[in-house]
Amino acid sequence: MARSNRSARLGEQRRTLRVEGDGPSPDVGGGGRGKRTLTIVVYHVHQLVQKLRKRWDDEENELCAAEEARFGILPERVVSDTPFKEESFGYPITPGIHFREAKNEMVFACSGISIPSGATTKLDVTRFVTSACLVREFDRKRNRDDKLRVKVRLPDDTITGGFLGLYDNDIAIVTSVGVLDVYPIDLDYKPTPVYPGDYVMAAGRVFNSGSSRAMDGVSFEDCSNIWVPRNSDTTKAVLGGPLFGHEVGNMPRFLGMNLALDHDKYTFLPLELLRERLELFQILKYVFCTFSIYASPKVIHFDKYSLPEGVSRIIPSGFMRTINRLKSLGYPLPPPLVLEFNGQLLNRFEGYFGELHAWKGDDFDHLQTDYSGLVWSRLPKKFLTKTSRRVVSLASFHGDIRFFVCTGLLIKLCGCTVVLTSASLVRKDDNEGSIDNNLKIEVSLPPNQRCSGTLEVYNLNYNIAIVSLEKRFYRTCPEDIFKTNLKSSDKVAGGHDNKNPKSGKAGGQDNKNPKSGKVVAIGRAADGLLMGTIGELKPTNEDMKLDCQELRVLTCKINKAGIGGPLFDLGGTFVGMNFYDGSRLTPFLPKSKIVDVLQTVFSLPQYCDDTASTAPQHIISDDGWPTRKNRWRVPQPYWYHGGLDVDWYELPKLPGRRLNVGKCSIY
Numbered sequence: 001m002a003r004s005n006r007s008a009r010l011g012e013q014r015r016t017l018r019v020e021g022d023g024p025s026p027d028v029g030g031g032g033r034g035k036r037t038l039t040i041v042v043y044h045v046h047q048l049v050q051k052l053r054k055r056w057d058d059e060e061n062e063l064c065a066a067e068e069a070r071f072g073i074l075p076e077r078v079v080s081d082t083p084f085k086e087e088s089f090g091y092p093i094t095p096g097i098h099f100r101e102a103k104n105e106m107v108f109a110c111s112g113i114s115i116p117s118g119a120t121t122k123l124d125v126t127r128f129v130t131s132a133c134l135v136r137e138f139d140r141k142r143n144r145d146d147k148l149r150v151k152v153r154l155p156d157d158t159i160t161g162g163f164l165g166l167y168d169n170d171i172a173i174v175t176s177v178g179v180l181d182v183y184p185i186d187l188d189y190k191p192t193p194v195y196p197g198d199y200v201m202a203a204g205r206v207f208n209s210g211s212s213r214a215m216d217g218v219s220f221e222d223c224s225n226i227w228v229p230r231n232s233d234t235t236k237a238v239l240g241g242p243l244f245g246h247e248v249g250n251m252p253r254f255l256g257m258n259l260a261l262d263h264d265k266y267t268f269l270p271l272e273l274l275r276e277r278l279e280l281f282q283i284l285k286y287v288f289c290t291f292s293i294y295a296s297p298k299v300i301h302f303d304k305y306s307l308p309e310g311v312s313r314i315i316p317s318g319f320m321r322t323i324n325r326l327k328s329l330g331y332p333l334p335p336p337l338v339l340e341f342n343g344q345l346l347n348r349f350e351g352y353f354g355e356l357h358a359w360k361g362d363d364f365d366h367l368q369t370d371y372s373g374l375v376w377s378r379l380p381k382k383f384l385t386k387t388s389r390r391v392v393s394l395a396s397f398h399g400d401i402r403f404f405v406c407t408g409l410l411i412k413l414c415g416c417t418v419v420l421t422s423a424s425l426v427r428k429d430d431n432e433g434s435i436d437n438n439l440k441i442e443v444s445l446p447p448n449q450r451c452s453g454t455l456e457v458y459n460l461n462y463n464i465a466i467v468s469l470e471k472r473f474y475r476t477c478p479e480d481i482f483k484t485n486l487k488s489s490d491k492v493a494g495g496h497d498n499k500n501p502k503s504g505k506a507g508g509q510d511n512k513n514p515k516s517g518k519v520v521a522i523g524r525a526a527d528g529l530l531m532g533t534i535g536e537l538k539p540t541n542e543d544m545k546l547d548c549q550e551l552r553v554l555t556c557k558i559n560k561a562g563i564g565g566p567l568f569d570l571g572g573t574f575v576g577m578n579f580y581d582g583s584r585l586t587p588f589l590p591k592s593k594i595v596d597v598l599q600t601v602f603s604l605p606q607y608c609d610d611t612a613s614t615a616p617q618h619i620i621s622d623d624g625w626p627t628r629k630n631r632w633r634v635p636q637p638y639w640y641h642g643g644l645d646v647d648w649y650e651l652p653k654l655p656g657r658r659l660n661v662g663k664c665s666i667y
Contacts, residue, residue, distance in 0.1 A: 064325075066328075067324040070328065071323075107137070107141050110204075110237060110238075111239065111258075116184045117184070128162070129240070131240040131260065134172050147318070148317050154181060158181075164314040164316070167312055167314060172314075175336070196220070196224070197221065198218065200217050200219055200244065201215070201252065202243050202244075203238065205237070216230045227243070227266050228266070229266075232264070240258065242257060243255045256271050257269050281311060319340075328402065343639050345639055347637040350525075350561070353531050353557065353558045354534075355533070357532070379572060386477045389410075390479055391523075392409075393526055394421055394441060394443050396425050396440065396441050396442075403436075403439055405560070406424065407421065407566075408420060408467065409421070409577070414601060418468050419468075420464070420577065422465060422563045422632075423435070424632060424634050425465055426439050435616065440452065441453035444524075453470065454467065454468045456605055464589070466601070519535060519569050520534055520567070521556055522567070522578075523578070524561070533557070544587050546581050546630070546633075550590065551587040554586040557584045558580055575591055600619060
């Protein structure tokens with residue numbers, strides 16, 4: 001979390017409380033004379049950093065413990081002190097794959113087959129297909145330390161790092177960085193049938209010695225994809241390796257890949273089925289072969305990525321807590337290799353915009369992420385205090401899984417203090433025309449006020465929702481959006497002056513031409529910080545991505561957490577409610593339209609005497625609904641694989657590992 005310097009109060013201390021280094025300072029605990037000049041602010045900043053670090057560590061540990069209880073944790077088992085013993089087999093004649101614990105002891109070893117490279121990227125990678133037994137052993141040997149690492153021994157006897165990614169019940173994919181000295185299998189090789197009693201040869205590589213070896217066998221009589229060794233020797237080293245048949249034209253026939261060992265019988269995946277699996281995994285690019293051209297069934301885009309049917313992903317070593325956090329926040333899990341190569345999750349709810357303001361008593365009095373605006377200083381003197389008491393943060397949940405986060409404004413409606421916010425808080429993902437009644441709503445107002453909320457009324461056409469509070473918030477200052485002493489808000493917003501039934505006066509009687517078109521968009525971050533940014537109103541909404549024609553557009557940018565937040569002019573008058581479409585502009589719904597929608601609300605369901613009427617009320621407007629439906633799509637979070645967009649020689653540092661490009665090895 002980005003944090004700036006402390007408040008202007010500390011700036012004043014920096015100017016006035018200067019301590020020269022002629023002797024020890026009782027405040028900073030100096031020991032002895034020194035020539036350096038010390039300041040009180042250095043001491044305070046040091047204390048603040050220590051305090052924050054401890055607070056953040058404590059909060060992080062509590063959150064991780066709750067997520068582990070919810071999603072499960074790795075066992076506290078101890079890996080056996082007796083290392084995996086790799087034995088030689090067959091006779092001398094493919095790369096070997098194994099993984100080690102942090103103590104650099106081998107835990108399991110098998111073979112693998114190089115496959116054609118995937119989609120073209122600046123980052124060159126080499127992929128191997130192997131038996132899914134590698135994944136099963138990986139999961140079985142994993143513990144809380146979570147330090148298992150995959151290594152690949154190549155035909156030239158060098159060792160490189162590997163990353164486990166996609167897998168199913170039979171095969172798994174291991175990826176290494178760089179163009180390695182291997183020969184990919186020809187997946188277009190014409191498959192040949194295997195008949196009972198046919199001679200077969202299984203090849204594999206002994207990892208420790210690096211030697212290639214083979215063992216003879218015969219196909220099983222009762223099943224075409226099973227073979228048995230000619231002698232009683234069996235080994236798991238050939239799993240993931242190739243299976244060959246009788247030579248044709250001095251070339252052995254490639255039959256498939258060895259999958260599993262069951263007592264004295266081996267199963268293998270025929271070449272044709274292996275190719276189908278790899279195409280299903282969507283990791284093949286266009287491959288030009290002798291007889292034909294084939295390709296992955298569809299192009300992968302990470303903003304719409306989903307695992308193919310029947311395919312799973314391995315959670316990388318060291319990322320279990322990260323995955324649990326993503327699950328609890330309701331974010332999509334990353335595609336393979338994204339976490340290992342420092343991928344980014346875009347369109348998140350976290351993050352700030354504009355100038356920040358902390359509540360009184362917080363460790364930070366005044367924070368700023370954009371120094372170009374100086375937002376708060378341009379507003380009326382008491383505006384910031386009042387706004388801090390009326391702008392809240394809302395979150396909706398499916399059970400314990402977060403669904404949506406946005407901002408809301410405390411307003412007066414039907415004699416009650418309620419929250420005006422966006423209906424995206426409760427709108428179904430798969431059906432924009434309905435709400436999800438199973439969502440739980442949580443409302444927060446700094447510093448320590450938090451309670452459950454209840455959806456009272458909503459209008460999906462204009463994306464408006466009213467949420468009531470389970471308990472009363474203290475020291476609030478709700479906005480009266482129905483008042484008539486407007487200075488310039490509706491004309492600034494371009495809204496027409498409607499008659500206000502709440503007041504009995506014309507809503508635009510007191511309006512004057514605005515001196516400035518500047519307005520302030522405000523949001524509340526999930527951690528409680530108030531965010532504000534200044535923009536100007538555009539004369540048209542032609543650059544807007546949303547299709548609601550009543551929306552206007554600002555020349556400033558907010559983020560997803562600012563959805564539902566209020567918009568004020570520089571005089572402190574409420575102008576409208578903000579939305580987010582992923583562009584560099586901010587669409588907003590003018591106050592006049594919000595008042596039009598809410599003017600038909602005369603009671604709230606939760607406060608009715610009739611207990612049968614407590615369901616949320618859908619406000620039907622007389623503007624063509626439901627024949628004219630506005631769409632309110634919110635940009636969905638997705639993963640950006642930054643590591644695949646950089647050159648191999650300019651790789652970012654991988655978390656928890658050291659990449660040696662020259663030797664292509666990862667430790």
